Amino acid sequence: MTSEITYAEVRFNKGPTASGIHPGSLAAPKQRTTPHKSKLDFPKLLLISLLILFLLLAITFFTTFIKKVWSCCPKNWKPFSSNCYLISTESKSWHESKHHCSAMEAHLLVINSKDEQDFIIQNLKNNFAYYVGLSDPEGQRHWQWVDETPYNANVTFWHAGEPSDRDERCVILNYRPQTPAAWGWNDIKCFQNQMSVCEMMKIYL
Known part of the structure; x- marks a missing residue:
């Protein structure tokens, strides 16, 4: 009797190698990422x-x-440039007029240009005279503005022949119909009662 010998082929599946890659498999190539600048x-x-x-x-x-x-500007005050102006309705001395303006946080009118002078006279009545903030406290013809603006002799509007008297130390703006300019400055005694013009800066909210 002939015996048959059967051979069985047995293969052992080995575990993963130390490198973690199965034999026969190719390692995936590593891709390098290079930073790039954003187009934005x-x-x-x-x-x-x-x-x-x-x-x-x-x-x-x-x-x-x-x-x-x-x-x-406050009610009844007239605006011009960066200032407001109030024409008084009461007749007072120069010093009383000055205090009246100060009580409203304003000062007597200071005229710095012809444009300002022209604006003011458009709002005045011909039959009244109006104190402005110009005076000569010592009677030495050293004119001073109440807000300490330097007196500029090149920007003045005196009537012809004025100022005329060292005892007349305060200045009014008045109308003389017989003169070419009509409105101009005149020095008078400070105790005389006249109208006046107050001036203040515009209010910014």
Whole structure:
């Protein structure tokens, strides 16, 4: 009797190698990632610059708008340039007129230009005289404005022949129809009762 010998092929599956890669398999190549600059960097920078410029323009516009729109004068005061003016309805001495203006946180009129002079006389009555904030306290012809603005002899509106008397130490603005300028300055004694004009800065809200 012939015996048959059967051979069985047995294969052992080995575990993973120390490297963690099965035999026969190829290691996956590592990909290097290189940083790259974003294409949005320049547009972002431009956008930020434009936003900053827009913000600055908006602030400038807003400030100018507020200054123009919300500057005002108290009731019955007349606006001109950056100031407000009140024509008095009572006759007082120069010093009383000065205190009257001060009580309203204002001062007697200080005239710094022909434009201001022209604006004032448009609002005055020809049959009255009005104290302004110019005086000569010592009678030495050293004229002084009440707000300490330097007296500028090149910007004055004296009538012809005025000032005329060292004892007349206060100044009025009055009308002389026979003169070419009509309205002008005249020195008088400070105790005389006259109308006056008060001046103050505009109120900014």
